[in-house]
Amino acid sequence: MPPVLVTGATGRIGRGVIDRLVAAGVPVRALTRQTEAAAKLPAGVDVVTGDLTVPASLDGALRGAGAVFLLWTAPPTSAAAVVGRLAxxxxxxxxxxxxxxxxxxxxxxxxxxxxxxxxxxxLLAAAGIESTIIRPGMFASNATAWWAPALRAGDVVRWPYGAAETAPVDDRDIAAVAARVLYEDGHAGGDYVLTGSESLSQAAQLGIIGDVLGRPIRFEELSPDEFRGATEGKAPRPVVDMLLAAWGATIGRPAYITSAVADILGVPPRSFAEWVADHADAFERAPIPSS
Ligand SMILES: NC(=O)c1ccc[n+]([C@@H]2O[C@H](COP(=O)([O-])OP(=O)(O)OC[C@H]3O[C@@H](n4cnc5c(N)ncnc54)[C@H](OP(=O)(O)O)[C@@H]3O)[C@@H](O)[C@H]2O)c1
Known part of the structure; x- marks a missing residue:
């Protein structure tokens, strides 16, 4: 069987895809820009260096590969050249x-x-490559970047749009779906929106984190402008504006929920509470340094 080339191999989703492909006995080639990444990936994975912004650097990684898991966090300028090489x-x-x-x-x-x-x-469609598109909604793990710093420091989270509902999807379910559609036949042309199974307001998600940690969490609502001020210099403004627009637009509506994770994996998506329980360490109070 030719190896599956996994891009984004050292990141949240790609790393999980690798673990599941390895568990299924699929040969894996992992792309990274970091020469030292091999030590972080499972034994037996063929680690190759390459950079999506330098299309020619991918030729070695692509030679002899069968399917490719493509994840793009790089700037867009080289996308056309990379898709040409994939084709x-x-x-x-x-x-x-x-x-x-x-x-x-x-x-x-x-x-x-x-x-x-x-x-x-x-570009993929125009190149005529057999493709499957997976479309996760909010990753459950966003909670770590968003709320863990405040919860390690105290019990108050200052955040906008507490009433905005999303259906967080566990990164492990996204990775499992990606791996499954890479090695299982029948997914060519597939287009799957992946969500969790519960519509939860952001305040409710914080309530679940508090329940799992066993401590009360106080939610303090910020206005959009207060949130822009609070994230100044810490998060890119276009990302902050994108999130504010999405949360603001969904107020009063339940989150969009699909059955795609269960349809593809044959088991229900993991709940947000399960994700929190398995990542509780990230939210535990930082120890007070001894003097
Ligand atoms: N967060 C959400 O709620 C959400 C929802 C829907 C979709 N998404 C999408 O999910 C993707 C992010 O996935 P993730 O969280 O797993 O990513 P991540 O943890 O941020 O990891 C990014 C990966 O991309 C690789 N990478 C970055 N620049 C590269 C380059 N120039 N060439 C080759 N590899 C490069 C990095 O590899 P090295 O550093 O090892 O080279 C790393 O493995 C984005 O496309 C985002 O839009 C996110």
Whole structure:
């Protein structure tokens, strides 16, 4: 069996894809820009260096590869050249996109990432590559970046749009779906929106974190402008504006929920509480340094 080339191999989703492919006995080649990454990946994985912004650097990685898991966090300029190379070498591509075609206000707001995802999908279609598109909604693990710093320091989270509902999807379910559609037949042309199974307000998600940690968490609502001020210099303004627009637009609406994870994996998606329980360490109070 030719190896599956996994891009984004050292990141949240790609790393999980590798673990599941290895468990299924599928040969894996992992792409990274970091020469020292081999030590962090499972034994037996063929680690190759390459950079999506330097298309010629991918030739070695693509030689002899069967399918490719494509995840794009790089700038968009080299996307056309990379897709051209994929079309020459790979039998099929599974692309990690987002639900930008889903008719729900949360997904319908201006979003530079969605523009990039749509462009890569267009390039894949134009190149005639057999492809499968997976479109996760909010990752459950966003909670770590968003709320762990405040919860390690105390019990108060200051955040906007506490009433905005999302259906966080566990990174492990996204990775499991990606791996499954890479090695299982029947997914060519597949287009799957992946969500968790519960519509939870952001305040409710914090309530679940508090329940799992066994400590009360106080939610303090910030206005959008207060949130822009609080994230100044810490998060890119376009990302902050994208999130504010999506949360604001979904107020009063339950989150969009699909059955795709269960349909593909044959088991229900993991709950947000399960994700929190398995990552509780990230939210535990930092120890007070002894004097
Ligand atoms: N967060 C969400 O709620 C959400 C929802 C829907 C979709 N998404 C999409 O999910 C993707 C992010 O996935 P993730 O969280 O798993 O990513 P991540 O943890 O941030 O990891 C990024 C990966 O991309 C690789 N990478 C970055 N620049 C590269 C380059 N120039 N050439 C080759 N590899 C490069 C990095 O590899 P090295 O450093 O080892 O080279 C790393 O493995 C994005 O496309 C995002 O739009 C996110």
């Amino acid at each position: 020459t070498h790979a039998r099929r591509v599974v692309f990690l996109s987002s639900p930008h075609r889903t008719p729900h206000p949360f997904f319908g707001q201006p979003n530079p990432m969605a523009v990039l995802h749509a462009e890569i999908e267009r």
